[in-house]
Amino acid sequence: MHSTKDTTVKRGVDLDLSLYLVTGRDLLPQGKSYLTYLEDALKGEVSIVQIREKNLGTAEFLEIANDTMSLCIKYNIPVIINDRIDIALACGAAGVHLGQSDMPLSTARWLLPSHAIIGVSCTTPEQARKAVEGGADYVGLGAVYATSTKDVSAPGSVCGIAGVRAMLSVLEGTGVKAVAIGGINSTNLLRTLHSCASPTGHTLHGVAVVSDIVASPDPCAAAWRLGDTFRAWAAAVSPGPIGFQVTTKEKGQYTRDGIVAAAAALVDTVRHLRPLVHQITNNVVKTQSANVTLALGGSPIMAEAEAEQADLARMPGGLLINFGTLDALDGMLAAGRHANQNGKPVVFDPVGVGATAFRRATATELLDAWQPTVIKGNAAEIGALADSNEVKAQGVDSLGGFKNAPEVVRSLARTHRCIVLLSGPTDYLSDGSTVIRLSNGHELLGQITGAGCVLGTAIATFCGAASIAAIGSHEGSLVNGDMLLATVAGTLALTIAAQHAAAREEVRGPGTFLPALIDELAMLTPEIVLRTAKIEVEME
Numbered sequence: 093m094h095s096t097k098d099t100t101v102k103r104g105v106d107l108d109l110s111l112y113l114v115t116g117r118d119l120l121p122q123g124k125s126y127l128t129y130l131e132d133a134l135k136g137e138v139s140i141v142q143i144r145e146k147n148l149g150t151a152e153f154l155e156i157a158n159d160t161m162s163l164c165i166k167y168n169i170p171v172i173i174n175d176r177i178d179i180a181l182a183c184g185a186a187g188v189h190l191g192q193s194d195m196p197l198s199t200a201r202w203l204l205p206s207h208a209i210i211g212v213s214c215t216t217p218e219q220a221r222k223a224v225e226g227g228a229d230y231v232g233l234g235a236v237y238a239t240s241t242k243d244v245s246a247p248g249s250v251c252g253i254a255g256v257r258a259m260l261s262v263l264e265g266t267g268v269k270a271v272a273i274g275g276i277n278s279t280n281l282l283r284t285l286h287s288c289a290s291p292t293g294h295t296l297h298g299v300a301v302v303s304d305i306v307a308s309p310d311p312c313a314a315a316w317r318l319g320d321t322f323r324a325w326a327a328a329v330s331p332g333p334i335g336f337q338v339t340t341k342e343k344g345q346y347t348r349d350g351i352v353a354a355a356a357a358l359v360d361t362v363r364h365l366r367p368l369v370h371q372i373t374n375n376v377v378k379t380q381s382a383n384v385t386l387a388l389g390g391s392p393i394m395a396e397a398e399a400e401q402a403d404l405a406r407m408p409g410g411l412l413i414n415f416g417t418l419d420a421l422d423g424m425l426a427a428g429r430h431a432n433q434n435g436k437p438v439v440f441d442p443v444g445v446g447a448t449a450f451r452r453a454t455a456t457e458l459l460d461a462w463q464p465t466v467i468k469g470n471a472a473e474i475g476a477l478a479d480s481n482e483v484k485a486q487g488v489d490s491l492g493g494f495k496n497a498p499e500v501v502r503s504l505a506r507t508h509r510c511i512v513l514l515s516g517p518t519d520y521l522s523d524g525s526t527v528i529r530l531s532n533g534h535e536l537l538g539q540i541t542g543a544g545c546v547l548g549t550a551i552a553t554f555c556g557a558a559s560i561a562a563i564g565s566h567e568g569s570l571v572n573g574d575m576l577l578a579t580v581a582g583t584l585a586l587t588i589a590a591q592h593a594a595a596r597e598e599v600r601g602p603g604t605f606l607p608a609l610i611d612e613l614a615m616l617t618p619e620i621v622l623r624t625a626k627i628e629v630e631m632e
């Protein structure tokens with residue numbers, strides 16, 4: 093590489109991958125020149141540029157590479173060449189990016205000067221492992237979502253969020269940096285950054301983008317938007333292993349009394365704020381879910397059509413997605429995406445997920461489409477998501493429990509980057525480090541249909557109120573407000589009301605229990621919660 097043209101990047105040290113522009117000249121809006129758009133993107137502060145040309149002859153490619161270099165040197169931004177080592181050498185680029193069917197990494201390393209940066213595209217953990225062993229400086233992980241910029245029609249080409257997480261686990265401790273690529277844009281960027289992390293919190297170093305910048309009428313603004321989101325996310329206070337805020341911690345730790353006091357106070361917050369609680373739930377429990385929301389002081393809306401999800405998500409509050417009877421899947425996909433874009437908490441109730449292959453595949457599809465804030469389920473459902481056979485399912489019901497429930501919820505919370513609640517005679521919930529054990533409730537809850545479903549509703553109601561109360565507090569967070577606390581509060585509300593309902597004279601069984609439960613929810617006060625809550629806190 094020509095020393096005069098080299099950019100100043102040192103391998104591994106200065107490599108800023110935060111906003112990685114991959115050029116795609118075929119996507120330029122009509123009449124827009126490549127160099128004008130490139131300069132606009134540089135003004136929007138992309139941090140690195142890769143020239144990706146799949147159908148050009150050598151002379152034309154080199155000409156484009158030389159022009160790109162001249163412009164990028166002016167902005168002090170390194171240039172990487174896709175695939176063509178000869179072009180990288182000839183134009184003095186900072187390095188090359190190799191696909192799985194390009195030149196082997198070891199050969200490229202041998203051909204290039206020692207300071208050259210080499211990146212490798214990976215779709216599987218095995219490919220990531222090989223890239224690490226071969227001495228790659230960074231890897232491009234994807235395609236994370238479907239995209240029309242590249243042919244990703246072959247099975248396995250879209251690795252999804254779960255695939256990126258698995259690859260990030262392989263990269264942990266290696267020093268090899270990672271960007272995600274494929275279908276990333278300003279509307280899904282924050283969600284992508286939040287979701288893409290290994291269970292121990294190893295995150296992305298940046299994102300690679302083609303169409304959201306190149307096809308934009310204003311590439312400078314498009315790049316700024318992406319960069320702003322990345323910077324806000326990177327600057328957000330590190331809130332623990334799953335990336336949500338934990339505002340009620342005292343000196344970095346939750347205390348039993350602190351949680352109970354804050355949860356009790358939320359009962360009044362719900363009544364005061366009357367959060368809109370948007371619910372896509374199953375046919376069996378719609379009426380009782382709407383009544384539970386009203387009794388708590390929230391405002392229910394049961395709305396499933398795909399076309400109305402964008403509008404609904406703009407109204408602050410909470411969202412419940414309960415896939416119990418597996419209707420309205422398009423609505424569920426859109427609702428969660430829009431909620432993520434608008435910072436709304438999403439409570440996911442994967443009813444009976446272990447019961448059929450279709451339910452398992454649907455849960456995977458939904459969790460790839462959006463990031464839940466809370467996943468709640470009974471032992472069979474949580475076990476199915478955790479790939480554990482320890483607890484058997486009978487349809488949507490669970491037979492038995494886990495030997496080590498705290499560890500199951502803690503680990504699943506870390507994997508899915510959200511609060512996890514395991515319901516049952518004792519409820520366990522975790523934010524990936526703290527585990528809270530709640531022992532309120534009554535066995536009559538196990539004898540009515542949809543007790544778990546209305547628990548989801550209560551949690552969505554409290555999450556909605558807590559997020560409204562905290563609006564704007566942390567720009568780089570996917571959801572504002574302490575969602576562990578809101579989950580505790582929703583669970584306490586339902587289980588404490590159940591205890592009081594069961595104790596009523598007129599309640600003689602499940603039939604009389606349900607209306608009494610609604611009454612007790614409507615009469616719940618912070619004082620009742622303070623007096624009755626049975627909570628234990630277990631720190632990691």
Ligand SMILES: Nc1ncnc2c1ncn2[C@@H]1O[C@H](COP(=O)(O)OP(=O)(O)O)[C@@H](O)[C@H]1O
Pocket residue numbers: 469470471488489490515516517518519532533534535536537538542543544545547583586587
């Ligand atoms: N035997 C029980 N004793 C006390 N509370 C219970 C009992 N069974 C269920 N609950 C409560 O009922 C709510 C719903 O839980 P669960 O029955 O596990 O849901 P699902 O209907 O999804 O199986 C939880 O808050 C839980 O605390």
Ligand SMILES: Cc1ncsc1CCOP(=O)(O)O
Pocket residue numbers: 114234235236238239240241242273274275276300301302303304
């Ligand atoms: C080059 C590449 N590699 C995996 S997906 C992809 C294209 C990403 O383009 P876009 O950002 O427009 O989805």
